[in-house]
Amino acid sequence: MPKVFLERIRKMIEDIDKFESANVRQAFRLNTLKFSGRTLERMKSYARIESVPWYENGFFVNDYTRLGNTFEHFLGDIYVQDASSMIPPTLVDENVRLIVDMCAAPGSKATQVAQDRASATIIANDINIHRLKALQSNISRLGCLNVVATNYDAKNFPNVEADAVILDAPCSSDGMLFRDEHFFSKWSLKRVRAFSRLQKALIERAYDILRPSGELIYSTCTSSREENEEVVEHLLDARDAKLERIDLPFRRGLGMDECVRVWPQDYRTETFFVAKIRKVS
Amino acid sequence: MNIRKFVADRYGVELPDDIEFVERAGKIRVAKKGALDVAKELGAENNFILFARVDRDVKLTTNAMQIFLRDATKNVVVLRGGKVRDFVSGFDVVPDEVIECDGGYVVVRSDHDVLGCGFLKRSSDSWIVENLIPKSRRVRNLID
Numbered sequence: 001m002p003k004v005f006l007e008r009i010r011k012m013i014e015d016i017d018k019f020e021s022a023n024v025r026q027a028f029r030l031n032t033l034k035f036s037g038r039t040l041e042r043m044k045s046y047a048r049i050e051s052v053p054w055y056e057n058g059f060f061v062n063d064y065t066r067l068g069n070t071f072e073h074f075l076g077d078i079y080v081q082d083a084s085s086m087i088p089p090t091l092v093d094e095n096v097r098l099i100v101d102m103c104a105a106p107g108s109k110a111t112q113v114a115q116d117r118a119s120a121t122i123i124a125n126d127i128n129i130h131r132l133k134a135l136q137s138n139i140s141r142l143g144c145l146n147v148v149a150t151n152y153d154a155k156n157f158p159n160v161e162a163d164a165v166i167l168d169a170p171c172s173s174d175g176m177l178f179r180d181e182h183f184f185s186k187w188s189l190k191r192v193r194a195f196s197r198l199q200k201a202l203i204e205r206a207y208d209i210l211r212p213s214g215e216l217i218y219s220t221c222t223s224s225r226e227e228n229e230e231v232v233e234h235l236l237d238a239r240d241a242k243l244e245r246i247d248l249p250f251r252r253g254l255g256m257d258e259c260v261r262v263w264p265q266d267y268r269t270e271t272f273f274v275a276k277i278r279k280v281s
Numbered sequence: 282m283n284i285r286k287f288v289a290d291r292y293g294v295e296l297p298d299d300i301e302f303v304e305r306a307g308k309i310r311v312a313k314k315g316a317l318d319v320a321k322e323l324g325a326e327n328n329f330i331l332f333a334r335v336d337r338d339v340k341l342t343t344n345a346m347q348i349f350l351r352d353a354t355k356n357v358v359v360l361r362g363g364k365v366r367d368f369v370s371g372f373d374v375v376p377d378e379v380i381e382c383d384g385g386y387v388v389v390r391s392d393h394d395v396l397g398c399g400f401l402k403r404s405s406d407s408w409i410v411e412n413l414i415p416k417s418r419r420v421r422n423l424i425d
Contacts, residue, residue: 034347038393046424069424074369075394076347098319121316123323137417140330143348145300146313148320149328158323 002184005174009223012254015265022264024178026061027052027083029108032115033143035077042072053267054248055086057115060268076141081108084175084262084272088166088217089113091246091276096120096163096215102154102206105131107138109166114144125150125157155201161211168219169199169231175221175271178264196226200234207239212281215244219274223263228273229256235277242278284309284332287339292388293354302332309333311345340386343397343414351395353388355381358401358410365391368399371419373412376401382408 001020010016030039040059043049047065052058060083067073067080089112092099100123101110110124124139124147126132132151139147152158154167172192177183199220206216218235220227233256235241245258251266253259253275262272282304285296301317303310303326310329312320320326332345341350358376360368368374368389376389382401389399389410397418399410 036393066422066424069420069422071365071369071394071420071423071425074418074420074423076344121313121319123319136328140342140344141418143330143344145311145330145348146316148312148316148323148325150323150325160319160322 001177002187004189005184005187012223012225013263018265019263022178023268024264024270025083025268026065026067027081027086027269028059028061028067028078029055029081029086029112030057030059031077031079031111031142032057033118034075035072039072039077043070043078046070052083052086055083055090058083058086076143079108079111079138079142081112082270083267084269085109085168085219085221086112087248087260087262087272087274088168088219089116091217091274092117092164092166093215098160098162099123099164099166100157100160100162100209101125101166101168102157102202103127103168103170105135107135109168110135110147111138111142111144113166114147115142118146120146120163122147123150123160124148125152125154127151127153155205157205157209160209162209163211163214165206165210165214165216166219167202167206167216169195169202169227171195171199171220171222171227172224173221174223175264178270192224192226196230199227199231203231203235204238207235207241207277207279210279212279214279216277216279217274218277219272221270221272223271223273225254228261228275229253229259232256232259232275232277240280242280244276244278246274246276282335282339284339288341288349291356292350294350294352296349303327303329304335307335309335338385340413341398343418346388346398347395350388356383356385357388357390358382358399358408360389360391360396365396366423366425368396368410368412369414369420369423371412371414371416371421374410376408376410379408
């Protein structure tokens with residue numbers, strides 16, 4: 001790992017050694033729209049699996065397995081998804097009717113919230129037409145009949161009065177570094193700052209399309225403060241928004257106790273950040 | 282066309298009441314009631330799950346069959362053992378069991394799961410199921 005990157009991490013956590021040696025696990029989600037009673041038994045025949053503590057349909061896989069080549073994946077009974085990225089949909093209120101996932105491809109959160117909030121309609125948006133095709137393919141494979149795919153630039157998303165918005169923002173993605181050996185060929189501070197600017201524009205639009213008292217779940221898979229707490233601070237300065245505390249057993253945000261940070265050494269997931277914001281009436 | 286009646290007549294399945302269909306340019310798409318109104322406002326009514334293609338015949342998609350036709354009683358073929366793997370991999374197969382079939386588009390299933398859509402036809406003295414699983418859905422190296 002580059003020195004400048006490690007120095008940044010060192011300023012955020014004390015257990016840097018554990019961070020560097022983290023051994024990230026695969027995970028999958030049971031698709032309750034399709035799965036049968038045998039699905040979990042069959043998954044157990046491929047690998048040692050373990051429940052994800054924060055999501056009842058999530059399971060860690062403790063042996064490397066080509067999950068995309070399983071019969072259960074073909075049937076749409078499972079979706080391969082990092083366990084940390086299962087957090088945002090669990091934070092969406094129960095009785096919402098219209099949910100927008102602004103940067104949805106390839107669809108992990110949109111399809112998760114589609115199964116868990118089955119009476120809601122979900123707008124799954126992505127600006128990139130190629131990624132949108134992957135999103136539509138996953139929506140179809142998983143049988144999510146309550147999801148509408150759209151292809152807007154999220155910065156100009158139409159007014160919809162959403163009950164909830166999920167903004168899993170494009171980011172410098174250092175949470176992926178344990179999965180991608182070439183990750184640091186793309187990483188730079190300049191890139192971090194560019195993403196931060198984009199995220200600030202996106203979070204404003206995400207907030208603006210909420211109905212009064214609607215909720216915004218903001219997340220990234222990066223550790224950089226510029227893309228996480230700083231983006232939330234930007235929104236709190238720009239709008240009359242209220243930050244809500246997330247009561248989950250993770251480390252807290254940097255100088256922002258209401259938010260949570262998941263570090264790879266904690267549960268062997270990718271790095272992740274989540275904040276929940278309420279639109280003030 | 283009346284897709285509900287077609288599915289009931291051909292496959293013996295009554296589709297649920299809480300879904301609706303959009304037909305355009307020979308394609309029928311399906312969504313939960315309510316989702317379509319949202320889609321219309323956003324100009325996205327073509328972005329739902331593809332249910333069927335309508336040409337000279339009606340061909341339900343593999344996704345539609347997996348979602349809705351678990352309880353099909355007619356025009357069903359059953360595969361067992363290695364034939365399930367072969368079908369998922371994209372090969373044509375000889376069915377192990379044929380249930381009330383007169384040829385044409387059929388539900389292909391194992392003893393427990395709907396695999397997808399196939400086209401049943403006569404090949405000399407036996408039936409053969411032509412594989413209609415989309416290439417993007419096929420799994421060449423299925424693990425078990």
